[in-house]
Amino acid sequence: MAILFQLIGRLIKWTAITIIYLTPVLGVWLASSLAAYNNRSTSLAVLAGVFLFPILPMLWELRAQSKRRRSKERILTWGDRLTLRTLVINFVAIAALLVWQPRLSFIALSTRGDWMLGDLQGQPAQLIRQNLFKLANGLEGMYLSFNKNPFERYDDGSSKVQPQPQTDRDPFENLKQPDTAKPQPANNTNGWAWQGMGIHPAVANMPSSVETSIASVAQYIVSKESDPVQRIKALHDYVADRIAYDAESYFAGQYPPQDAETVFRTRKSVCAGYAKLLEALGKAAGEEIIYVVGDARTQTSDLSGQGHAWNAARVKGQWYLIDxxxxxxxxxxxxxxxxxxxxxxxxxxxxxxxxxxxxKDPAWQLLSNPLPLGEFLRQPMMKPKFFADGLQLVSPVRSQTNVGDEAKLVLANPKNVWLLASYNSKGGGNSQSCGHPVQGDQVTCKLPASGSYEMRLFTSTESQGEFNYVGQLEFNKS
Structure with missing residues (x-):
């Protein structure tokens, strides 16, 4: 029995030592992922890791030995002391990085934590990649604790409804064109079932005398539209058409009241006001529309996005998302x-x-298997119109990629839409065209110098027509 306990003790000790000596590896992984994300040299991060182990712990031990009296009895062995010094130094280094860049650390690990694998796609590489990203997911809680959404305070609890995943992919099966009047011309960025449909006639032709209250507007729409899908569209159209975005408040980061009554009266708001007004109109119309908060990525945000608010509506027993x-x-x-x-x-x-x-609540993804945050960050930022145009991204399939002299998109383009691309330095700079429109499956941009770039994709049905933005990716040129 004594031998068994001795073996268990040794096993525990060597397991602890192994974990301790892995801390430098974790530190190098974090630092090098931050470097890869910011298009900096990963070699410097590796060299820093070598300094943190074994150089710095050994220097510490040598200095301690020079100060220690020879006659003093030593409780710990040289190896034990080196192990503990390694733990302290690397724990402090990792903690310092996480405290300094808590959000960016998670983003970097989630998007570029596999940088050392390059373009390797074999089964061993994929297994390593999956485990690296699972490890990165462990920092999601830290990221969320530092990621404050200013629009959460407008949530009155309606989003506590727990929806079932969406199973009916075609709510428009029996969708009829509105016949109360001729629709307004639609913008050609419309997709899905709404192609060619403009503002709902009940909204386009609404008498000004009706727009005296939220209840009056809702009752008018109900009286003019009996189809549940079209009714939701009319409510959406009223908010999208009548409210102007309060750009001044948005860029200042100071928001006036965003309650539905204030927004209805002032006709101006940021995202929270749009969502609260649509929620209130739905309630007045007898429709179930709720307020949803989370992060959203735009062409002006970074990969992580920013705080945002939108809606979900129940139609024919199924939940659908609206912004x-x-x-x-x-x-x-x-x-x-x-x-x-x-x-x-x-x-x-x-x-x-x-x-x-x-x-914020994964249930409102309306997916049977909700995406973890890391996978959301790794997705290229493509708009719904990209998919409505029948396009599929073949490569790259990540939001940020390392390249040489050129950035190239490879697409499946079964509808043969016209493609046009531009690029600019990440975070600003003048946009530069990547060439003439093409009707194929590849778009290439020649990048002028080392740096980080954003490549934007546009589509059109005509070579000389109006091109609409459909998405973007980031490329790092070394």
Missing amino acids: ATWDSGYVDRSSGFTKNYRTEYLMPPPEVMVISHFP
Whole structure:
């Protein structure tokens, strides 16, 4: 029995020692992933790891030995002391990196934590990659604790409803064109079942005398539209068409009241106000529409996105996702808000919506197997129109990739839509065209110098027609 306990003790000791000596590896992995994400040299991170072990622990031990009196009895062996010094030094180094860059550390590990595997795709490489990303997922809680969404405070608890995954992929099976009046012209960025359909006639032709209250507007829409799908569209259209995005408040980070009544009166809000007004209109119309919060990625945000609010609506017993804010127009710092009604984010398939919208409650992904946050970050940022155009990204399949002299997209393009691309330095800079429109399966951009770039893709049905933005990817040129 004594021998057994001795063996168990040794096993525990050597397991602990192994774990301790893995801390330098974890430190190098974290530092090198941050370097890869920021397009910096990963070699420096590896050299720093060598300094943290064995150089620095050994220097510490040598210095301690020079100060220690020879006659003093030593409780720990040289190896024990070196092990503990290794643990302390590397624990402090890792903790310092995580405290310094808590959000970016998770993003870097989740998107570039497999940088050392390069383009390897064999089974061993895939197994290593999967385990690296599983390990990165362990930091998700830290990321979320530092990732504050300013629009959560407007959630009154309606999103505590627990939806079932969406199973009916075609809510438009019996969809009829509205016949109360001729629809307004639709923007050609519309996709899915709404192709060619503009603002609902009940909204386009609504008398000003009706727009005196939320209840009055909702009752009018109910009286003009009996189809449940079209009724949800009309409610969405009212919010997307009547409300202007408050760009000034958005860029200042200071938001006025976002309650439905204030937004209805002022006709201006950020995303929370759009979502609260649509929720209130749904309630007044007898429709179940709730407020959803999470992160969303746009062409102006980084890979992680930023705090956002949108809606979910129950139609014919199924839940569908809606973002009236993004369907109202677009914003940039120089020109503010530009009105541009569309229906890209009106009940798209959940697997498409989750590319840009990551709800705080995973149930609101409406997927049978919700994506973890790390996988959301690894997805290229493609818009619903990309998929509505029948496009599929063949390569690259990650949001950020290392390249040589050129960035290249390979696509499946069964509808032969026209493709156009541009690039600019990450975080700003003038946009540069990548060449003439092509009607094929590849788009290439020559990158001028080392740096990080954003490549944007646009599509059109005509070579000389209007091209619409459908997504972007990041490329690092060494």
